[in-house]
Amino acid sequence: MSQYFSIDGRPVWNPANGPGTLFARLAETLVPLAGRPSGIGVTPGDPDDHPIxxxxxxxxxxxxxxxxxxxAHPIQRALLEGFVATAAVLARRGRLALPALDGPPGTSPRDLPGGGAAAPDRLAALIAEYAGAMPA
Structure with a gap:
């Protein structure tokens, strides 16, 4: 069994049930942090189909x-890293703009007091790595 993710009708990922279900559930968990809906749906009668x-x-x-x-919070970064890299692969496959990925890093009000600037991120490397492990 597997899951199917498509963005505006374009197939972007066909993972096994475990990673696909986890990704969809993590997305819903991150909605409050993002401050907006994920856009990931489920086709009625087909819980394995996720139109986006x-x-x-x-x-x-x-x-x-x-x-x-x-x-700059190391735990915040670690918890977000895998999901964000996976979502970025899907967004790129769906030809979606990600200005925050292409621009300079900013600052977050959620950082630890005195935490300093964010360390360099690993997203570009992870996106390239993940893209090769994510069948469309």
């Missing part, structure tokens, strides 16, 4: 990329 609204998913992913790149 491109505009919503692009904004959701961009908000999480921004949060990841802005924070």
């Amino acid at each position: 609204d491109g505009a919503a998913f692009g904004a959701f992913t961009d908000a999480l990329v921004s949060e990841y790149r802005a924070t």
Whole structure:
């Protein structure tokens, strides 16, 4: 069995049930942090099919990329890293803009007091690595 993710009708990922279900559930968990809906849906009668609204998913992913790149909190970064890299692969495959990924890092109000600037991120390397392990 496997899951199916498509952005605006374009297939972008066909993972096994475990990673696919985990990704969809993590997305919903991260909605409050992103401050916007994930855009990931479920086809009625087919819980393995996840149509994605491109505009919503692009904004959701961009908000999480921004949060990841802005924070100096090491645990916040570690918890976001895998999801954000995976979502960025899907966004790129769906031809969605991610301005936060292409621009300079910012700052986050969620950092530890006195935590300093965010360390360089690993997203570009992870996106390249993950893309090769994510069948479309």
